[in-house]
Amino acid sequence: xxxxxxxxxxxxxxxxxxxxxxxxxxxxxxxxxxxxxxxxxxxxxxxxxxxxxxxxxxxxxxxxxxxxxxxxxxxxxxxxxxxxxxxxxxxxxxxxxxxxxxxxxxxxxxxxxxxxxxxxxxxxxxxxxxxxxxxxxxxxxxxxxxxxxxxxxxxxxxxxxxxxxxxxxxxxxxxxxxxxxxxxxxxxxxxxxxxxxxxxxxxxxxxxxxxxxxxxxxxxxxxxxxxxxxxxxxxxxxxxxxxxxxxxxxxxxxxxxxxxxxxxxxxxxxxxxxxxxxxxxxxxxxxxxxxxxxxxxxxxxxxxxxxxxxxxxxxxxxxxxxxxxxxxxxxxxxxxxxxxxxxxxxxxxxxxxxxxxxxxxxxxxxxxxxxxxxxxxxxxxxxxxxxxxxxxxxxxxxxxxxxxxxxxxxxxxxx
Amino acid sequence: xxxxxxxxxxxxxxxxxxxxxxxxxxxxxxxxxxxxxxxxxxxxxxxxxxxxxxxxxxxxxxxxxxxxxxxxxxxxxxxxxxxxxxxxxxxxxxxxxxxxxxxxxxxxxxxxxxxxxxxxxxxxxxxxxxxxxxxxxxxxxxxxxxxxxxxxxxxxxxxxxxxxxxxxxxxxxxxxxxxxxxxxxxxxxxxxxxxxxxxxxxxxxxxxxxxxxxxxxxxxxxxxxxxxxxxxxxxxxxxxxxxxxxxxxxxxxxxxxxxxxxxxxxxxxxxxxxxxxxxxxxxxxxxxxxxxxxxxxxxxxxxxxxxxxxxxxxxxxxxxxxxxxxxxxxxxxxxxxxxxxxxxxxxxxxxxxxxxxxxxxxx
Numbered sequence: 001x002x003x004x005x006x007x008x009x010x011x012x013x014x015x016x017x018x019x020x021x022x023x024x025x026x027x028x029x030x031x032x033x034x035x036x037x038x039x040x041x042x043x044x045x046x047x048x049x050x051x052x053x054x055x056x057x058x059x060x061x062x063x064x065x066x067x068x069x070x071x072x073x074x075x076x077x078x079x080x081x082x083x084x085x086x087x088x089x090x091x092x093x094x095x096x097x098x099x100x101x102x103x104x105x106x107x108x109x110x111x112x113x114x115x116x117x118x119x120x121x122x123x124x125x126x127x128x129x130x131x132x133x134x135x136x137x138x139x140x141x142x143x144x145x146x147x148x149x150x151x152x153x154x155x156x157x158x159x160x161x162x163x164x165x166x167x168x169x170x171x172x173x174x175x176x177x178x179x180x181x182x183x184x185x186x187x188x189x190x191x192x193x194x195x196x197x198x199x200x201x202x203x204x205x206x207x208x209x210x211x212x213x214x215x216x217x218x219x220x221x222x223x224x225x226x227x228x229x230x231x232x233x234x235x236x237x238x239x240x241x242x243x244x245x246x247x248x249x250x251x252x253x254x255x256x257x258x259x260x261x262x263x264x265x266x267x268x269x270x271x272x273x274x275x276x277x278x279x280x281x282x283x284x285x286x287x288x289x290x291x292x293x294x295x296x297x298x299x300x301x302x303x304x305x306x307x308x309x310x311x312x313x314x315x316x317x318x319x320x321x322x323x324x325x326x327x328x329x330x331x332x333x334x335x336x337x338x339x340x341x342x343x344x345x346x347x348x349x350x351x352x353x354x355x356x357x358x359x360x361x362x363x364x365x366x367x368x369x370x371x372x373x374x375x376x377x378x379x380x381x382x383x384x385x386x387x388x389x390x391x392x393x394x395x396x397x398x399x400x401x402x403x404x405x406x407x408x409x410x411x412x413x414x415x
Numbered sequence: 416x417x418x419x420x421x422x423x424x425x426x427x428x429x430x431x432x433x434x435x436x437x438x439x440x441x442x443x444x445x446x447x448x449x450x451x452x453x454x455x456x457x458x459x460x461x462x463x464x465x466x467x468x469x470x471x472x473x474x475x476x477x478x479x480x481x482x483x484x485x486x487x488x489x490x491x492x493x494x495x496x497x498x499x500x501x502x503x504x505x506x507x508x509x510x511x512x513x514x515x516x517x518x519x520x521x522x523x524x525x526x527x528x529x530x531x532x533x534x535x536x537x538x539x540x541x542x543x544x545x546x547x548x549x550x551x552x553x554x555x556x557x558x559x560x561x562x563x564x565x566x567x568x569x570x571x572x573x574x575x576x577x578x579x580x581x582x583x584x585x586x587x588x589x590x591x592x593x594x595x596x597x598x599x600x601x602x603x604x605x606x607x608x609x610x611x612x613x614x615x616x617x618x619x620x621x622x623x624x625x626x627x628x629x630x631x632x633x634x635x636x637x638x639x640x641x642x643x644x645x646x647x648x649x650x651x652x653x654x655x656x657x658x659x660x661x662x663x664x665x666x667x668x669x670x671x672x673x674x675x676x677x678x679x680x681x682x683x684x685x686x687x688x689x690x691x692x693x694x695x696x697x698x699x700x701x702x703x704x705x706x707x708x709x710x711x712x713x714x715x716x717x718x719x720x721x722x723x724x725x726x727x728x729x730x731x732x733x734x735x736x737x738x739x740x741x742x743x744x745x746x747x748x749x750x751x752x753x754x755x756x757x758x759x760x761x762x763x764x765x766x767x768x769x770x771x772x773x774x775x776x777x778x
Contacts, residue, residue, distance in 0.1 A: 043649075043650065043653060047646060050646075051646075149473070149474035150472060150473075150474065150501070151471045151472055151474050151475060152471075152474060152475075152665075154699065155699040155701065272642070276642040276645075277641050277642045277645075277669070278641065278645070278668075278669070278672050279641075279668075281639070281641065281665070282471070283639070284640075284642070286636065286640070318646065321643055321646040321647050321650065322646060322647070322649075322650035322653075323650075324625050324626075324627045324647070324650060324651060324654065325625075377631065378599075378628065378629075378630060378631045379630075379631055379634065382634075
């Protein structure tokens with residue numbers, strides 16, 4: 001059956017997985033006493049989309065850097081540069097210039113990291129940490145000089161939002177179109193309406209900025225796997241000496257990877273300032289650069305995997321914020337427990353008994369937690385990304401494959 | 416050639432570090448103290464106040480700005496010198512207070528998180544007076560002040576919140592009202608919640624109050640996450656609330672954005688209630704029309720008064736409570752959105768001052 005699944009086109013397979021996910025969520029929430037369908041509402045998927053974008057962009061940033069062998073702990077700092085430069089240019093010129101300058105600000109951070117690690121052979125982690133320390137200082141300084149306020153800027157305009165025509169009732173060349181998903185969602189049919197409602201959130205009220213970020217997922221995949229420059233970049237991450245021997249300028253490819261990495265992180269920062277918060281604010285990235293690295297690992301150094309991780313991390317966070325009484329988040333405990341049980345079963349059929357028993361124990365613990373409580377604590381969704389990555393490392397470490405030369409220092413001519 | 420390049424890069428890196436250091440707190444300490452145009456002949460001409468902000472510092476449009484307004488007034492009236500420091504991280508509090516103590520006659524810590532550090536630093540600097548906003552600075556086991564030279568400026572936030580609760584209860588059309596707290600588990604924001612809910616129910620027993628906190632102690636992100644505040648507010652408006660009161664520091668600005676977005680999308684006007692300072696004057700002009708009223712916490716009065724007390728040798732250690740009667744809390748009418756109900760709010764205010772209404776402090 002699994003083989004049949006894998007013969008399907010990737011997008012169909014992912015759509016199928018998502019449908020199963022929505023079904024599980026709908027069932028889980030139906031057990032809650034005051035369940036109001038928050039988990040499968042269009043507001044939930046819209047919140048997921050909104051909160052996953054910075055994680056996605058940081059993750060893609062990590063992808064470009066690590067595929068070129070450079071570990072980028074400095075993503076957080078590059079994001080911070082992106083928040084300030086994005087907000088500044090959006091205020092000074094226009095929202096589109098905010099986007100451009102967010103990219104440039106992050107790329108500047110990437111360039112510093114590239115100079116330190118690629119040219120001077122500084123340990124990647126040390127250089128990255130230095131950037132994380134320097135970036136908030138630089139932006140605080142710039143902020144107090146330019147905005148006259150060291151902690152925040154005036155309100156920043158965003159790029160606006162669109163509704164997709166036909167599916168979600170957006171306008172098409174000025175003409176009103178039907179809201180097909182909306183009308184199905186209003187029927188109140190179990191699962192079908194849940195699915196329609198969840199899908200509607202992904203195509204209505206969607207920030208233009210988010211569309212750009214999502215478009216970068218296939219674009220990154222195409223660049224890294226389908227172009228000559230992408231292949232050369234990946235060769236720098238796998239075995240730079242081989243590339244070098246074939247006449248590839250791996251140093252240049254490493255620079256490219258790290259600068260693009262910073263640019264993507266900076267774009268994520270600009271998104272936080274322009275779309276999420278609506279102004280630049282000291283410390284507003286809140287560690288999303290690090291969560292982006294977690295998404296990179298979860299996603300097995302692949303764009304679609306990173307997208308899936310970003311959804312997985314963004315969803316509980318967005319939902320729990322909209323979950324005013326803590327009940328919907330509580331239903332997530334049941335979902336986690338169920339997923340662990342599935343993992344356990346899967347490990348058992350693969351005759352990996354230790355994994356199976358461990359997953360089962362975790363599943364039982366989560367289920368006990370679910371039964372013993374009525375509401376989930378507020379910190380749970382914040383902890384979710386880290387817990388998920390830990391679980392992936394425990395159960396699927398053999399399947400993860402980082403670029404072979406990841407984190408090592410390459411010196412031209414050295415063997 | 417290569418060597419020169421490295422040297423240049425080292426220079427650039429050094430500049431970056433320098434900029435980072437400047438960005439942290441050196442600049443503020445300097446510009447606060449250099450201002451000598453104030454009334455130099457006042458009774459405070461040779462005195463210095465060390466104003467130590469909480470993490471966000473001047474410009475938070477709320478709590479810290481209010482404290483700064485107090486010292487600004489003291490500077491104008493008494494000619495005192497004011498040194499301002501904004502800590503860059505939570506672990507530096509004791510060090511910042513000590514730094515202030517070495518040059519000041521009165522050190523003010525803006526925020527309860529200074530309490531422990533202030534008690535320690537006060538013991539080491541017996542000649543300097545200390546004041547902490549939002550902590551009583553009392554040892555509750557003995558009933559004695561924590562230090563003989565430290566005062567705690569506390570406010571009856573529940574009384575002010577009660578008043579804006581009355582406003583919300585009278586103004587709501589959907590009978591659904593929201594409360595967004597910044598950080599739960601400290602006991603401070605729960606006072607706002609309790610007063611607000613009691614105020615709503617006193618005039619509108621049918622109204623439902625949806626309560627949500629952004630983060631839980633010891634995670635203080637809830638006070639500085641406008642993005643999360645916006646998401647929560649948008650959920651509350653989406654579930655029928657038409658007025659939300661945010662006691663969440665900077666996060667409250669997200670609520671006003673959400674109010675503007677919701678009003679634009681749904682066509683029916685929703686409101687936000689501000690906190691600490693008159694937020695009609697501090698929010699972006701584009702969202703001013705959504706600020707129904709604000710619960711005023713007169714940190715400026717408290718800081719001004721304690722400065723005056725020190726200058727006139729009237730300093731008393733331990734808890735100094737600012738309630739409605741003492742002018743420590745109030746509500747704002749800027750914008751004129753509640754002009755039709757100020758009579759009823761003022762009745763409630765008088766009843767609290769007279770002791771006829773006992774406002775709860777815990778939900």
